[in-house]
Amino acid sequence: MSSNDATSFGTPDEAYAFAAPFRAPRGSPIRELFKYVGRPGMISFAGGYPSKDLFDREGLERALEAAYRSDPIACLQYGDTAGALPLRRSLARLMGARGVDLGPDDIVVTTGSQQGFDLLLRTLIAPGDTALIEEPAYPAAISALRLAGANIVTVRTDRDGIDVDALAAQLYAWPPASRPKLLYTVPTFANPTGSTLPRERREALVRLAQAERIVLVEDDPYGELRFAGTPVPPLLALADGCPGARDWVVYFGSLSKIVAPGLRIGWAIAPAPIARRMIVAKQTSDLCTAPLAQEAARHYLDSGSLAPHLRSVVGAYRSRCDAMLKALAHFAPNDVEFSAPEGGMFVWARLTGGRDAGEVLKRAIERNVMFVPGTAFFVHEPDPSSLRLSFAAPDEAEAFEGARRLASALSF
Numbered sequence: 001m002s003s004n005d006a007t008s009f010g011t012p013d014e015a016y017a018f019a020a021p022f023r024a025p026r027g028s029p030i031r032e033l034f035k036y037v038g039r040p041g042m043i044s045f046a047g048g049y050p051s052k053d054l055f056d057r058e059g060l061e062r063a064l065e066a067a068y069r070s071d072p073i074a075c076l077q078y079g080d081t082a083g084a085l086p087l088r089r090s091l092a093r094l095m096g097a098r099g100v101d102l103g104p105d106d107i108v109v110t111t112g113s114q115q116g117f118d119l120l121l122r123t124l125i126a127p128g129d130t131a132l133i134e135e136p137a138y139p140a141a142i143s144a145l146r147l148a149g150a151n152i153v154t155v156r157t158d159r160d161g162i163d164v165d166a167l168a169a170q171l172y173a174w175p176p177a178s179r180p181k182l183l184y185t186v187p188t189f190a191n192p193t194g195s196t197l198p199r200e201r202r203e204a205l206v207r208l209a210q211a212e213r214i215v216l217v218e219d220d221p222y223g224e225l226r227f228a229g230t231p232v233p234p235l236l237a238l239a240d241g242c243p244g245a246r247d248w249v250v251y252f253g254s255l256s257k258i259v260a261p262g263l264r265i266g267w268a269i270a271p272a273p274i275a276r277r278m279i280v281a282k283q284t285s286d287l288c289t290a291p292l293a294q295e296a297a298r299h300y301l302d303s304g305s306l307a308p309h310l311r312s313v314v315g316a317y318r319s320r321c322d323a324m325l326k327a328l329a330h331f332a333p334n335d336v337e338f339s340a341p342e343g344g345m346f347v348w349a350r351l352t353g354g355r356d357a358g359e360v361l362k363r364a365i366e367r368n369v370m371f372v373p374g375t376a377f378f379v380h381e382p383d384p385s386s387l388r389l390s391f392a393a394p395d396e397a398e399a400f401e402g403a404r405r406l407a408s409a410l411s412f
């Protein structure tokens, strides 16, 4: 029995009258791969985890100590459901640096940004409501929509992200009875493709959301991990340039990929009527995000440690990504296409000859290298010829060696 198997006394699943979305829930295809990760010598491009070698352990230890020492009661007591005011002030400053002008009252602290999306779905989506999502997409966003009972409709993307012209055409032809309520996207260094939506498309997307009255959900855990190219403002910042558009953008930020996911600190910025309801939903979810983590995050952000830490993480990801792409360019067969991201943690690859990435994975595991087959990132019709490679975990030498092994698995 694995640690995840609960005790069963033989009562079959059907005996419990589960709610429809939980009758036959799908497990995470990525978690299924974890059993291979611990194998001796395995190089994993599979996980979406930030690098464990790069955590700022001393900086976080100081922040945890300072948090507890300066206000133990704030750390130990229940806190405000919307989040501790000092942290919301620090996050408002951080958002200012991202080009978004707001105050602490515009921010709701969440237990990871994943919780923020779940809370948003509880306030907006009833079973059968239509929701749009870019495809390929972050699997936990797909799962959240499935569990909310949404009618999920996918939006076409190309190498730069959402094809906004195609989306506009899709929306203009939409039957009025089932208007989509929201559109989920990761516009900067997307999971899984690594793509970044260009500025003109962002502006067009924001205008479209406002004109069509669709809540535009911007999930932005990776935006600060830029190692090449020119920064592009978040959709939320660009919404200020389009009258009324700020009322249609919901933004999710996270410290998971830039500080540490173990803190479970995310935040939501939503129009006031939506934010109020998300806070009500959060009251029945966890009452408040762990106050100790919030205080530590606040001390960390206020200590000025984030900027130097980000420089070291971004530098490491740049060299890991370069090493991986260099080895793939040198050793991989010609019928494999790779994206060249300007930041984040992911490279997206396609086998243009129509081969199946699941077959490649079996050969890769034999060679002690892993990745995630692209099928995990599709809603209805998976593309079996795609794969996601995360360059965050292996160091530079391992990234090169892993890509060399992968190239060998691809050569058949």
Ligand SMILES: Cc1ncc(COP(=O)(O)O)c(C=O)c1O
Residues within 6 Å of the ligand: 048, 111, 112, 113, 114, 115, 138, 186, 191, 219, 221, 253, 254, 255, 256, 261, 264, 265, 266
């Ligand atoms: C696109 C995207 N959104 C959200 C998350 C989850 O973030 P958090 O740890 O803040 O819940 C992830 C984690 O992999 C992600 O890739």
